[in-house]
Amino acid sequence: MSNRLLPACSILLLAGGRGRRMGGQDKGLIEWHGRPLIAWVHETVRALTDDLLLSCNRNQTAYAPYADRLLSDEEPDYPGPLAGIRAGLAAAHHDWLMVLPCDAPMIDALLLRSLHAIATQDRLHPLMVRRSAQWEPLFSMIPTHLAARLEAAWQAGARSPRQVLLALGSRALDLAEDDPRLANLNTPELLER
Numbered sequence: 229m230s231n232r233l234l235p236a237c238s239i240l241l242l243a244g245g246r247g248r249r250m251g252g253q254d255k256g257l258i259e260w261h262g263r264p265l266i267a268w269v270h271e272t273v274r275a276l277t278d279d280l281l282l283s284c285n286r287n288q289t290a291y292a293p294y295a296d297r298l299l300s301d302e303e304p305d306y307p308g309p310l311a312g313i314r315a316g317l318a319a320a321h322h323d324w325l326m327v328l329p330c331d332a333p334m335i336d337a338l339l340l341r342s343l344h345a346i347a348t349q350d351r352l353h354p355l356m357v358r359r360s361a362q363w364e365p366l367f368s369m370i371p372t373h374l375a376a377r378l379e380a381a382w383q384a385g386a387r388s389p390r391q392v393l394l395a396l397g398s399r400a401l402d403l404a405e406d407d408p409r410l411a412n413l414n415t416p417e418l419l420e421r
């Protein structure tokens with residue numbers, strides 16, 4: 229069960245951020261309990277897909293072991309996570325793209341299998357995690373046939389992944405606000421956990 233690939237699913241790890249709250253460090257490469265944050269996420273997702281993509285804008289050599297293919301944003305100066313999602317949708321080999329951040333080391337495979345199972349009941353719309361009223365576009369599943377519509381939104385100036393996925397009719401997977409599996413370690417204080 230745990231080694232079964234998620235059917236028709238590419239996975240995109242987003243690691244292309246600026247990391248301002250970490251003093252400009254490349255967040256995915258920061259160590260947490262002895263390993264880079266990206267290594268924890270990679271360990272969880274590696275067995276789930278044969279098309280593992282990673283979006284980064286620096287330190288490509290360090291990230292290379294954590295993906296089948298590396299992507300980077302076409303535009304300079306960190307345009308935001310939608311740039312990474314856009315590149316991921318264009319590059320994905322499968323019908324679905326699962327989007328995850330590099331800084332959520334407690335994400336687990338059971339949750340990702342649920343996300344996949346619920347998303348793929350419907351072939352048309354994205355699925356985003358929602359905590360209370362808060363949509364979480366960086367824990368999502370997107371059908372890759374929506375790449376052209378996302379590209380049109382991008383060309384029209386959209387930069388918010390949340391807004392774009394909602395405009396594409398995203399459904400919600402509701403989880404508890406304090407679900408520890410979704411914890412993003414965004415600041416040095418949170419790394420102390």
Ligand SMILES: Nc1nc2c(ncn2[C@@H]2O[C@H](COP(=O)(O)OP(=O)(O)OP(=O)(O)O)[C@@H](O)[C@H]2O)c(=O)[nH]1
Nearest residue numbers: 242243244245246247248249306307308312329330
């Ligand atoms: N490809 C790409 N990914 C990004 C970009 N900005 C953020 N991300 C990724 O999106 C996820 C959430 O990012 P944030 O924590 O909001 O932003 P960040 O730049 O990493 O950190 P802060 O500067 O502290 O906000 C992380 O996995 C980032 O690596 C970007 O410009 N391009």
